[in-house]
Amino acid sequence: MADTPWQGQDPPNGEEIYKYLLEKIAALENRNMELREQLRQMEVEKRYSETQKIRFERDLRKLKSEIEQLRSPPLVIGTITDVVDQNRVIVRSSSGPRFLVRASQCIEADQLKPGVRCTMNQQSLAIVEILPSTYDPQVYGMEVMESPTESYADIGGLAPQILEIKEAVELPLKRPDLFEKVGIEPPKGVLLFGPPGTGKTLLAKAVAHETNAHFLRVVGSELVQKYIGEGARLVRELFEMAQKKSPSILFIDEIDAIGAQRMEADTSGDREVQRTLMQLLAGMDGFEKRGDVKIIGATNRIDILDRALLRPGRFDRIIEIPLPDAEGRLAILKIHTRGMNLDDGVVLREVANLTEGKNGADLRAICTEAGMFAIRAERTTVTQADFVSAIEKVSTDFQRHHLPTSFGAMFA
Ligand SMILES: Nc1ncnc2c1ncn2[C@@H]1O[C@H](COP(=O)(O)OP(=O)(O)OP(=O)(O)O)[C@@H](O)[C@H]1O
Ligand SMILES: [Mg+2]
Numbered sequence: 001m002a003d004t005p006w007q008g009q010d011p012p013n014g015e016e017i018y019k020y021l022l023e024k025i026a027a028l029e030n031r032n033m034e035l036r037e038q039l040r041q042m043e044v045e046k047r048y049s050e051t052q053k054i055r056f057e058r059d060l061r062k063l064k065s066e067i068e069q070l071r072s073p074p075l076v077i078g079t080i081t082d083v084v085d086q087n088r089v090i091v092r093s094s095s096g097p098r099f100l101v102r103a104s105q106c107i108e109a110d111q112l113k114p115g116v117r118c119t120m121n122q123q124s125l126a127i128v129e130i131l132p133s134t135y136d137p138q139v140y141g142m143e144v145m146e147s148p149t150e151s152y153a154d155i156g157g158l159a160p161q162i163l164e165i166k167e168a169v170e171l172p173l174k175r176p177d178l179f180e181k182v183g184i185e186p187p188k189g190v191l192l193f194g195p196p197g198t199g200k201t202l203l204a205k206a207v208a209h210e211t212n213a214h215f216l217r218v219v220g221s222e223l224v225q226k227y228i229g230e231g232a233r234l235v236r237e238l239f240e241m242a243q244k245k246s247p248s249i250l251f252i253d254e255i256d257a258i259g260a261q262r263m264e265a266d267t268s269g270d271r272e273v274q275r276t277l278m279q280l281l282a283g284m285d286g287f288e289k290r291g292d293v294k295i296i297g298a299t300n301r302i303d304i305l306d307r308a309l310l311r312p313g314r315f316d317r318i319i320e321i322p323l324p325d326a327e328g329r330l331a332i333l334k335i336h337t338r339g340m341n342l343d344d345g346v347v348l349r350e351v352a353n354l355t356e357g358k359n360g361a362d363l364r365a366i367c368t369e370a371g372m373f374a375i376r377a378e379r380t381t382v383t384q385a386d387f388v389s390a391i392e393k394v395s396t397d398f399q400r401h402h403l404p405t406s407f408g409a410m411f412a
Helices: 015-072 157-174 176-180 202-210 219-223 231-244 267-284 327-337 348-354 362-376 384-402 407-409
Strands: 076-085 088-093 096-103 117-120 128-130 141-146 189-193 214-219 248-255 293-299 317-320
Touching: 088 117, 088 407, 096 219, 096 231, 117 407, 141 248, 157 202, 157 293, 157 362, 202 214, 202 219, 202 293, 202 317, 214 219, 214 231, 219 231, 231 248, 231 267, 231 293, 327 348, 327 362, 362 384
Parallel strands: 189 293, 189 317, 214 248, 248 293
Antiparallel strands: 076 088, 076 117, 088 096, 117 128, 141 214
16 A cells, blocks of 8 residues: 555545545546447457558459450450350451450350451460440431432333332331231231343332331441351341331342352352352241331343342242333433433434333433533533433443453454
8 A cells, every 4th residue: 555645644434435436436437438438449459550551452363354355355356156065165366367266254155156256365265255346327328318208200111010010028017907907917027129220220219218217228248248258147146236226117128249149158258249149038037927127139141140048938028120211211210310401302202212121320410411512512402412422422321331352353
């Protein structure tokens, strides 16, 4: 008892000692509480630091993997051409050669389809991921016109053909209920065939205009020439886009470039065209129940088309667009002279009679040329003589372009 207040004095009585001890205990309890509070605060701080540590560690890992990713070699882009089994597929790399490779476990089996684009590891060429398909009309040269401006009134002659196409394309788009009531499948599409310049493209555009359907146009020769190796994928994407934008008309011009008869394919180019055709057939079969996507094909070489394309259920109607007869030519001339300032002496019927064998494109050219003759003569009205000169000019231009002199000389 060295530090008691009564040190060296008379010891206090019991009551004082008791009071003193009580004070001491109270002070100690206070101190205890303070320490407890401090401890609690330190624990909170500790917990905070711990979470902070975890957060920093996570950031560190993220940054490390980011560095890792930035350091990793670029992925190769390829297109799947064939699926062998569960996880082996054949891909064609963008540089050309084809490989049998494995696909990452993370890729769902149903994503591995021929035609889809993928990225591959540079060394093993294993498929790392499947790229989403894109629908960029500009990139793929599919002209997507919301709605063309040409109408049936801009087509001369061809009345029976217009009627047929109306029934096969326009009616199912406008009145699908009629087909339902009668209980028949509406036609899926029509194939227009005939010599060049007779209005096949024009007719397809007019139908789209008349139905207010979206109009997707793709040119067969471009599919195989411009987009080598991508033809099948493009066709698939075209069909997907047509479906997405329905009601729509998918117009495949120069379909003979992809739809030519399948022969022994010995070059890879032929095989490529065949794959494109197969995709086209698959696409057409995929529209089983859909009344709102119509396909119009156009060709001037129906003789070389694959029979499969001509089978009922693909192009249900095959419509010939012939060279115009005299009446047709007159109708076409009337259309193309609509805005022209014609002399009273112009007899279009006579012009029609003089243009046997000319197609619609020629006739339009004749009208333009006749106008040029008038301009050259410093007139503002076009005369019959201008038309006669124009017929002459267009005919000789035609010969010059289509029968080169060297060709003629070979037979001379
Ligand atoms: N029947 C027609 N009535 C009015 N104009 C026509 C007709 N046929 C052709 N033309 C004119 O000729 C142009 C070319 O015709 P279009 O492109 O439709 O021919 P096409 O049959 O598709 O030829 P190709 O087989 O070479 O593709 C049209 O833009 C139009 O100006
Ligand atoms: Mg055409």
